[in-house]
Amino acid sequence: MTPPMSNTENGDETVLSVKNLEVAFPVRRGFLQRQVGTVRAVSGVTFDVAKASTLGLVGESGCGKSTTARAILRLIQPSGGKVEICGTDVTHLSERELFPVRAKAQMVFQDPYASLNPRMTVLETLREPLRVHKIVAGKSAETDEVVRLLGMVGLDPSAMRSYPHEMSGGQRQRVGIARALSVRPKLVLLDEPVSALDVSIQAQIVNLLSELQDELNLSYVFVAHDLSVVRHISTEVAVMYLGRIVERAPVERLFEAPIHPYTRALLSAVPMADPVAAKERKRLPVLGEVPSAQYPPSGCAFHPRCAAKRSRCETERPDLTDRGNGRSAACFLEGG
Ligand SMILES: Nc1ncnc2c1ncn2[C@@H]1O[C@H](COP(=O)(O)OP(=O)(O)OP(=O)(O)O)[C@@H](O)[C@H]1O
């Protein structure tokens, strides 16, 4: 039996609930591919996404953003924790049991060229999920639905006959979005959906996603390297560092009053209008590269790069704690 839809305090529907998500990958070496270690790609990740809202998931390369998104959709099996999609615990469902869930939650990938079949026309690409999930019946109804989907993502019906190589990057990503929406999901996980596109096209695609969200009441998890990309579309932002969320806050609070030195460092890379505030931010530089996920630093994993570190940061790991106003941060620094 499916448990009832969970609700947050203000009565909003929770479309996605992630609790203490863990993903560990074995590290194998040599001819015999012996396991020589483990990468904890995702550790204790917890968040909810309400109906029609967006969680922006940001952080540098290798911090576990894609792994989190993939584990939510069970493209990777989590090694611990719990994922609920529209009130259904999907953590241990079989592939057959996952089938109806896959229509509720879809993914859009960074590189639409790699995720679209080069030998399939747009019509064939979009018709496939309609058939598999029995969204409409009959060839002409399918074609009508494909035309409707193309219109929704701002493409002309004639795009139906195109192959991916005949389209621009932006058009291909529109097809990727149409494919995700074809099964009428409630939740869409967007894994760097604009990172491969020209800057001028990025804003168009983000605007399209924003309009679609309003029209269809979609919930998004929007993965990006860069805080500026998620600023205008996010309701809440979670900042990840080496597999953990280090700060989470409503988007404007995060930009106005970031707590974690890592968030502040990421923000210092975002262009700012106010020169005084911009100068303030420069006081917390990030030192060096992200350490290996296989051998994370002791204590707070960020301490070797943190300009504000104290001795306790080298040995103790700060928990993600409530800082008021919907914010939480994993740092021993006062603030909030
Ligand atoms: N299939 C896998 N097997 C082993 N390790 C993996 C696998 N996938 C990811 N990892 C490791 O898990 C960690 C997190 O990777 P992930 O791809 O989730 O990061 P990311 O935040 O999406 O980075 P990027 O911004 O580069 O896309 C990295 O250390 C990566 O090397």
Ligand SMILES: [Mg+2]
């Ligand atoms: Mg990634």
